[in-house]
Amino acid sequence: MEIVPDTSVVVDGRVSERVRADADADSTAAGTGFAGATVVVPEAVVGELEAQANDGRETGWEGLAELQRLVELDADGTIDVEYVGRRPQAIEKREAGEGEVDALIREVAEDRAATLVTSDDVQAEVARAKGLDVEFLDPRSRERAVEGLAIERFFDEGTMSVHLKTGVVPMAKRGTIGDMHYEAVGDEVLTDDQLRDFAADIEEATRDSPEGFVELDQPGMTIVQFRQFRVAIARPPFADGREITAVRPIVKTELDDYEHADELRDRLAERQRGVLISGAPGAGKSTFAQAVAEYLADADYAVKTMEKPRDLQVGPNITQYTELGGSMANTADSLLMVRPDYTIYDEVRKTDDFEVFADMRLAGVGMVGVVHATRAIDALQRLIGRVELGLIPQVVDTVVYIEAGQVEKVYDVKTEVKVPEGLMEEDLARPVILVRDFETGRPEYEIYTFNRQVVTVPLGGDEGDGSPGAPTESGVDRIAKQEVEREIRSVASGHVEVELRGRDRAVVWVEDADISGVIGKGGGRISDIENRLGIDIDVRTFSERGGGAGGSGPGGSSGRQGAGGKAVTPEITSRHVIIPLEGHAGETVEVEADGEYLFTATVSRGGEIQVSRGSAIAEELESAIDRGKTVTVSPS
Missing domain, CATH: 3.40.50.1010 (5'-nuclease)
Structure with missing residues (x-):
């Protein structure tokens, strides 16, 4: 035979x-x-x-x-x-x-x-x-009783994960959520044969028990789920040595165990929402997500999960899905046919994950995503560039930040058409994403397009250098300062410094050689920049401060106030304020009013300085004229 x-x-x-x-x-x-x-x-x-x-x-x-x-x-x-x-x-x-x-x-x-x-x-x-x-021949029965894994001997009640590697003593993370310690749990260095035996035991138990399944099996890496353990087995050449990492949840919670539980329940039950649960690794994000899933299922919602690997500890009434055909997009397509009320997406990390999350949310499915982030706002910022800005509040309207196993912060996310905080002109109104503290209702961030860039602006002052009386600079100030500096640097070759003098006014310091290029013919270039940014800009040279670039002076004063100069009579037309200066074509001059510096400009070939009306410089000059101040011009 x-x-x-x-x-x-x-x-x-x-x-x-x-x-x-x-x-x-x-x-x-x-x-x-x-x-x-x-x-x-x-x-x-x-x-x-x-x-x-x-x-x-x-x-x-x-x-x-x-x-x-x-x-x-x-x-x-x-x-x-x-x-x-x-x-x-x-x-x-x-x-x-x-x-x-x-x-x-x-x-x-x-x-x-x-x-x-x-x-x-x-x-x-x-x-x-x-x-x-x-x-x-019938395959080996998966009903065979499996007592447990050999590596379970490294676990105790407070152990979240065990880390075994060839040539290293056994290590484990032990403690409570938010207070974990990475420590040795054995004295003897592990050998390659021991790691091989542990791996064989894990894979055999996974095959033989109905409580185990293989999540990933690729050259160099196998990930299995056995009962409550998620085990990753890494091998050369993927890893530099054999390594086994086994993780298990040490806490199972309910939504009532967290702060703001009643408000969060009402918010989730009101309608399908887009929620991001954020926090650092090990902060308790997945534990909170499991509590949310259990609450929603008990509240008569159809709940599913999307996980790779599947490790949320949820009840049998919640079906856990993984990648279909190697793609979460395929899983999402299938879930849309299943029509869940809510889907828990653990974890949302790559661009494809955010796109799938957004597609399902916009299809009307309530979505709860788990995201790694060190701050609550960072979770929302990870959507920027991956989801169209105007759609972000439709995709995510709630951000929950977890720290040390507790709800540290909850944000409400909405869109309003308004003038961004810190800007003054009404024509600067635009769609603004408002991020509010859920508990107090106070806005903490604004997200909007500023000068063709998406910016996230913290509202209110932040601490300066920490010393008493130190100046504070708001997020709006920082963004405005950066944008002014960026615009000026695009037309100046030398050093540039920006000093904010208010919400809508700034002084820019440039090298002497750059002054005419920054201001432009008749002040046209600086006027264009002012109009784009909605900020009045006063351009001055470092030599006026004394000490050159990087020097300092009293509030940007030229140090020559009252030094005199040629008195001129400006002419105001419908479009310009014109200062006649025949015989000085091509010269760079300073314009003052009663000895107070106004601006620096280059005289045109026609022997005059033209300042466009409506610009910050023109308004300051017209104000000086209206007050009867003497306008003088002196060589720069």
């Missing part, structure tokens, strides 16, 4: 097990048992097992161990072993899941007119369809 085993029975060790059982039962006399048979091993099986072993997968090592047992049985005369056929090509091994290697194994069985032995349902049905003789 000739039998051809496929990879499934070799990995399970079923062939040698059956041979020994038949030998003990002395079934060779009937000629139907495996004892005394010729075991024809396809090279395709050897190639697949070798590839798996090279990738660090325990199935490869277990299969190779089974082949060695068959050779031992051949040596003692119990069976005959032959290796036949061709090895699979690289592309066939990569596409083993598509049936390429199985096809090579069936070819061997057909050529030898042998019995194909398999534990793979699909392989068995295809072989029967091709007229082959098939013996199907």
Whole structure:
């Protein structure tokens, strides 16, 4: 009798097990048992097992161990072993899941007119369809009782995660949420053989127990979920050494355990919402997400989860989904057919995740996403550039920030059309995303487009240098200062400094050589910048402050007030304020009113200075004229 085993029975060790059982039962006399048979091993099986072993997968090592047992049985005369056929090509091994290697194994069985032995349902049905003789061995039962994992001995009641690596003593994170400590939990350095044994135990328990499943199995990395443990097994060359990281939740909470529980319940139950749960790693985000999921399910909402890997500890009434076909977008498409009221998305990290989150939210599904962020506002900022700015409040209207296992901050997110805080002109009104403290209703941030850039502006003053009486600078001030500096630097080649003198006024200090270029002909360039930013800009040179670039002076004073100059009589037309200066074409001059510096300009070829009406400089000059001040001009 000739039998051809496929990879499934070799990995399970079923062939040698059956041979020994038949030998003990002395079934060779009937000629139907495996004892005394010729075991024809396809090279395709050897190639697949070798590839798996090279990738660090325990199935490869277990299969190779089974082949060695068959050779031992051949040596003692119990069976005959032959290796036949061709090895699979690289592309066939990569596409083993598509049936390429199985096809090579069936070819061997057909050529030898042998019995194909398999534990793979699909392989068995295809072989029967091709007229082959098939013996199907039931795969190892997943109902076998599994007491636990060998690595559980490193856990105690306060252990959140265990970290095992070749050449390092066992380490663990222990404590309470928000107060975790990374510490040694053993004295002996772990060996590679020990790590291999731990990994084999984890993978075997996962296969044999209905409480375990494989989340990811790639060369160098396997992630499994076994009961409450999520275990990542890393191997070279992906990692520089074998490493096993096992994580479990140490706390299961309810929404009532958190601050603002009543308000959050009412908010979630009012209508489907977009919620981001943010916080640092280990802060308790997923624990809070699980509490939200359980509350929503108990409140008669249809709740599903999207997770990779699936590790939220939720009840059986909440179905947990992972990637479909390697894509969460496919999972989202499927979920839209299932029509959940709320979906918990753990974790939202990459651009694709944010896009899927936004698509589902805009389709009307309530979404709760878990996001890594060190501040509450950072979670919202991660949407910028990934979701159109105007759609952000429709995608996310609530941000919950978790710190040390507690709700530290809740934000309400809405859009209003208004003049941003700190700007004065009515024509600067635009759609502004207002981020309010949920408890107090006080606005804390504004997000809007400023000079073609999206900016997030904190409202109110922030501490300066921390000293008593230190000046404060609001977020609006910082943004305005940055924008003014950016605009001036685009037309100046030298050093630039910006000093804010109020919400809508700034003094800009530039090098002497840059003054004419910054102001432009007739003040046109600086007027354009003022109009774009909605800020009056006074351009001065560093030499006026004394000490050159980076020097300082009393409030930007030129130090020459009252020094005199040529008195002039400006002319006010419908569009300009004109200062006649015949005979001074091309010269750079300073304009003062009663000795108070107003601005610096370059005289045009026509022998005059033109300042566009409506600009900050023109308004200051007209005000001086209206007050009867003497306007003088002196060389710069």
